[in-house]
Amino acid sequence: MKAQEYDTPDGFYYTKDHEWVKVEKGICRIGITDYAQKSLHEVVFVGLPKLGRVSRTDSLGTVESVKAVSDYFAPVSGEIVEVNKTLENKPDLINKSPYNDGWIAIIKPTDLDAELTELMDPKKYSEFLRSLIEK
Amino acid sequence: MALKTQLFQYHEKHGRTFEFAGFQMPLWYEGIVTECLAVRNSVGVFDISHMGRIFVSGSDAEKFLNYLTTNNVAALKPNHAQYTLICNNEGGIKDDLVVFRLEGRPYLVICNAGNRSKDLAWIKDNVRDYAVKIHEASNEVAMISIQGPKAASTVQKLTEVDLSSLTRFDCRFTKVGGQEYVLSRTGYTGEDGFEICIMNSPLEDPEQALTLWNEVLKAGEEFGIKPCGLGPRDVLRLEAGMSLYGHDITELTNPLEARLDFVVKFEKGDFIGKEAMLRKKDEGVKRKRVGLKVVDKGIPRAECRILKDGKSVGTITSGTFSPTLNAGIAMGYVPSEYSNVGERLSVEVHGKLLEAEVTGFPFYDPKLYGFKRVQ
Numbered sequence: 001m002k003a004q005e006y007d008t009p010d011g012f013y014y015t016k017d018h019e020w021v022k023v024e025k026g027i028c029r030i031g032i033t034d035y036a037q038k039s040l041h042e043v044v045f046v047g048l049p050k051l052g053r054v055s056r057t058d059s060l061g062t063v064e065s066v067k068a069v070s071d072y073f074a075p076v077s078g079e080i081v082e083v084n085k086t087l088e089n090k091p092d093l094i095n096k097s098p099y100n101d102g103w104i105a106i107i108k109p110t111d112l113d114a115e116l117t118e119l120m121d122p123k124k125y126s127e128f129l130r131s132l133i134e135k
Numbered sequence: 136m137a138l139k140t141q142l143f144q145y146h147e148k149h150g151r152t153f154e155f156a157g158f159q160m161p162l163w164y165e166g167i168v169t170e171c172l173a174v175r176n177s178v179g180v181f182d183i184s185h186m187g188r189i190f191v192s193g194s195d196a197e198k199f200l201n202y203l204t205t206n207n208v209a210a211l212k213p214n215h216a217q218y219t220l221i222c223n224n225e226g227g228i229k230d231d232l233v234v235f236r237l238e239g240r241p242y243l244v245i246c247n248a249g250n251r252s253k254d255l256a257w258i259k260d261n262v263r264d265y266a267v268k269i270h271e272a273s274n275e276v277a278m279i280s281i282q283g284p285k286a287a288s289t290v291q292k293l294t295e296v297d298l299s300s301l302t303r304f305d306c307r308f309t310k311v312g313g314q315e316y317v318l319s320r321t322g323y324t325g326e327d328g329f330e331i332c333i334m335n336s337p338l339e340d341p342e343q344a345l346t347l348w349n350e351v352l353k354a355g356e357e358f359g360i361k362p363c364g365l366g367p368r369d370v371l372r373l374e375a376g377m378s379l380y381g382h383d384i385t386e387l388t389n390p391l392e393a394r395l396d397f398v399v400k401f402e403k404g405d406f407i408g409k410e411a412m413l414r415k416k417d418e419g420v421k422r423k424r425v426g427l428k429v430v431d432k433g434i435p436r437a438e439c440r441i442l443k444d445g446k447s448v449g450t451i452t453s454g455t456f457s458p459t460l461n462a463g464i465a466m467g468y469v470p471s472e473y474s475n476v477g478e479r480l481s482v483e484v485h486g487k488l489l490e491a492e493v494t495g496f497p498f499y500d501p502k503l504y505g506f507k508r509v510q
Contacts, residue, residue, distance in 0.1 A: 062485060
């Protein structure tokens with residue numbers, strides 16, 4: 001697949017580990033990107049994180065296909081206040097709707113302004129994908 | 136450099152390929168879950184040309200194979216096949232295989248792809264003065280497998296052999312046009328199915344194999360047939376409780392603890408490993424291969440620890456997500472005292488303890504799935 005075939009919507013921030021962050025009235029909804037879900041293919045299990053404090057780059061759990069296990073990491077520091085329990089019975093939402101119904105957790109951030117500068121905007125993330133694919 | 140089977144052209148075009156046992160094989164075409172469900176609910180077709188195929192002929196063929204393997208080759212009827220093991224002198228399993236007895240023809244031994252060289256070397260080392268001829272034909276014969284409740288309906292369209300006359304493990308040598316085949320009612324999924332060897336089909340001349348593959352896809356179209364990769368193949372065999380060599384059975388496991396003693400015929404006379412196995416039988420089997428169904432949500436994987444009351448008692452040898460059960464399932468070895476169906480154990484996955492229960496094989500309800508299903 002070419003880099004432009006991966007969806008990298010506006011209004012989201014991205015990490016090098018292929019997580020996304022959507023800032024909604026000061027809180028952060030997180031998930032994994034279209035590139036990540038396509039690489040995994042059929043997602044059959046999502047390990048959801050526990051509620052509570054996390055630091056940026058902490059491992060939050062795994063997203064798994066039959067043959068692959070992929071860790072995902074906190075893109076920002078703060079408190080996990082909600083997790084998407086629907087993923088327990090419908091892990092394939094990550095494939096069907098990675099940026100919407102397939103959201104994984106909500107973090108109340110503690111250092112958002114500083115940490116947002118570490119994240120990529122859609123254009124930077126697309127360039128990053130291109131560099132990965134066309135290596 | 137990984138070899139390509141006769142069907143590589145198709146895999147390259149339609150599937151996600153990877154390297155397995157020195158071959159470029161398809162992992163999946165549409166997806167592992169999709170392909171598993173197609174086999175359990177209808178029909179799927181697999182390329183298994185990577186496996187080993189050895190012909191054994193000569194006046195001592197039966198005697199030699201009976202010495203080499205654990206099952207009783209003398210009791211194997213013509214046009215029938217048997218699942219069997221080759222063991223080393225300590226009773227450890229060198230390979231699991233299927234021996235075909237074809238009326239008036241050499242025996243055909245089908246072995247695991249990863250053991251082609253090992254098995255051939257072992258055969259040559261043990262042939263001694265048996266009057267046999269060994270013909271290694273792995274790269275001259277292609278092989279495909281059609282599995283699922285609609286496999287018979289699919290394959291019947293392609294052969295004059297009346298499939299209702301073939302019961303499980305029956306086999307036939309057959310000809311269609313000028314092309315020779317070995318057809319057997321065998322498989323590695325637990326479902327009804329057929330395996331077809333396409334004779335005189337060298338790697339560099341794939342036309343006959345590709346033609347049959349495409350004919351199978353066409354014949355199965357009305358049933359929603361799907362081409363299936365090694366990904367679904369691994370899940371299906373695990374759901375059926377079948378071992379994978381190199382994982383669940385190795386040279387360090389014996390047939391008694393692997394619970395494969397149903398294919399060890401101690402009464403038949405001498406065979407390699409017999410003495411060692413009889414000794415182990417006398418000593419008592421200390422650990423057993425069991426099936427584990429994970430009760431919590433989570434996927435058990437090979438090398439995860441198995442625990443009883445917080446204490447490590449064993450290791451998982453194969454683990455996966457089962458689309459048929461919608462749960463994690465695994466095989467592993469535990470001390471015999473914990474090997475009974477219903478025993479509650481836990482498995483350690485990503486540092487978390489998941490509750491699991493010892494189950495029998497197959498994992499699925501045989502009234503609903505598998506070749507014994509209630510139609």
